[in-house]
Amino acid sequence: MDDENKDLIYVLNKQVRLCQAPEGFRTSMDSVMLAAACPAKKNHKVLDLGCGVGSAGICVLHRVKDTKLLGIDFQADHIELAEKNADLNNMKDRAVFVCADVRDISKANIDTFDHVICNPPYKEAGAHRRSPSMARARAMGYIDDDVSLRSWIDSAWHNIKGQGSITIIHEASQCDSIIQGLYSTRGGRRFGNIEIIPLFPKVGVNAKRVIIRAWKHKKGGSRLLPGITLHNADGSYTPEADNILRGGQALFAL
Numbered sequence: 001m002d003d004e005n006k007d008l009i010y011v012l013n014k015q016v017r018l019c020q021a022p023e024g025f026r027t028s029m030d031s032v033m034l035a036a037a038c039p040a041k042k043n044h045k046v047l048d049l050g051c052g053v054g055s056a057g058i059c060v061l062h063r064v065k066d067t068k069l070l071g072i073d074f075q076a077d078h079i080e081l082a083e084k085n086a087d088l089n090n091m092k093d094r095a096v097f098v099c100a101d102v103r104d105i106s107k108a109n110i111d112t113f114d115h116v117i118c119n120p121p122y123k124e125a126g127a128h129r130r131s132p133s134m135a136r137a138r139a140m141g142y143i144d145d146d147v148s149l150r151s152w153i154d155s156a157w158h159n160i161k162g163q164g165s166i167t168i169i170h171e172a173s174q175c176d177s178i179i180q181g182l183y184s185t186r187g188g189r190r191f192g193n194i195e196i197i198p199l200f201p202k203v204g205v206n207a208k209r210v211i212i213r214a215w216k217h218k219k220g221g222s223r224l225l226p227g228i229t230l231h232n233a234d235g236s237y238t239p240e241a242d243n244i245l246r247g248g249q250a251l252f253a254l
Contacts, residue, residue, distance in 0.1 A: 011055070013246040016062050017088045018055050019081050027055040029230070029245065030209065033199065034117055034169040035059030036244045036251040037211045042066045044114040047159055049102050049152055054082030054095065056117055061091050063248050070113070071097040072105060102155045103147070114164045116156040120149055122171050149174065153181035157190055160216045166191060172198060172210040179222065182214050192218035197251065198227035211251070 007020040011032055020026050035056045040046055044067050048057035051071030061067055069091075071082050079099045086095040149170075156166045168178055175196065182191040191214035198207035207227065228251070230241045243249040 011245075012059060012062060012248050015248070016059060018053060018058070018085050019088070021053060021075075021078055021081060027053065030119055030169050031055035032059055032245050033209075033211060033228075033251065034119055034167060035063065036249065037167045037169070037197065037213055038115050038117050039165055039167075039213070039250075039252045040064045040067050040115050044068075045070070045112065047113040047116045047156075048072065049116060049118040049155055050120060051082055051097065052078050052119075054085045054097060056119065057082075057095065058085055058089055058091060060117065061094055062089065063250065067094065069095040071095065072100050072102060073097070074099060074101045101147075103151055105155060105159065112161060113159050114161065116160055116164070116166045117168075118152050118156065118166070119169050120152045121147075122174075149177050150181045153178070153190075157216065163215050163217050165213060165215050167211065167213045169209060169211050172207045175210055175212065178212050182212075189219070191216055193220035194222040195225055196222060197225045200227055200229045202231050202233065203229055213252070 007022060009018050009020060009027060010016065011018065011027065018027050036059070038046060038060050040060055042065060044064070046057060046060055046067060046069050048054070048069060048071040051057055051073045054071050057069040057071050061069055071079075073079055073082070076099045079097045082097040086092050086097070153166070160166060166182075170178060179194065182194060183189050194212065194214040197211040197213070199209040199211065200207050228240050228244070229238050232238055237245060244251055
């Protein structure tokens with residue numbers, strides 16, 4: 001592979017091309033799964049908080065035609081790559097990327113977006129040893145003690161219109177923190193109809209990742225869905241996972 005393409009990857013059966021940051025958090029299965037779980041429809045607007053190089057948002061645009069995307073990330077080099085990725089996939093007229101902190105937009109675009117997707121850093125500042133790479137440390141969330149899961153959910157709340165949705169992918173161990181953030185507010189419940197979708201590495205192995213999807217102002221409680229088993233015993237994708245990761249099927253069709 002030549003130098004020009006060494007940081008270019010393909011997802012969704014090579015239908016989407018994505019440039020990667022030489023350092024920092026790189027596109028993974030999580031981004032494609034997050035995109036598949038977003039219940040966007042034609043003409044909807046999607047906000048991707050912490051968009052990185054735009055992987056998840058661009059996958060949403062690929063699956064759902066005539067959608068619009070705003071991606072927010074506080075690393076300028078990632079925003080530059082996100083813009084390049086939109087151009088690579090002929091989505092430049094449907095996607096805008098802005099360099100900003102998720103806390104700075106918490107009240108900037110009220111009633112603007114139908115859906116918010118986010119893949120918050122898995123490690124909060126001070127909880128783990130920091131990576132020697134500053135770019136990767138930022139992507140993993142080691143830098144700022146003031147940014148928590150609640151910060152991401154608060155920002156989503158202020159920028160979702162009507163009864164729009166939030167979709168989060170995170171470590172399964174953080175389910176309680178996410179649900180507390182979705183429920184808690186002085187005026188009562190913020191999100192309802194919460195769906196918890198475990199992602200199992202293999203049959204008989206505990207879920208390491210979970211997708212949580214909820215709707216603003218809905219009153220329904222929480223549901224634990226059957227989830228997805230990602231790999232067969234030989235390491236190949238299960239049919240369910242393959243339909244999503246290569247076939248582009250929507251995960252919310254469960």
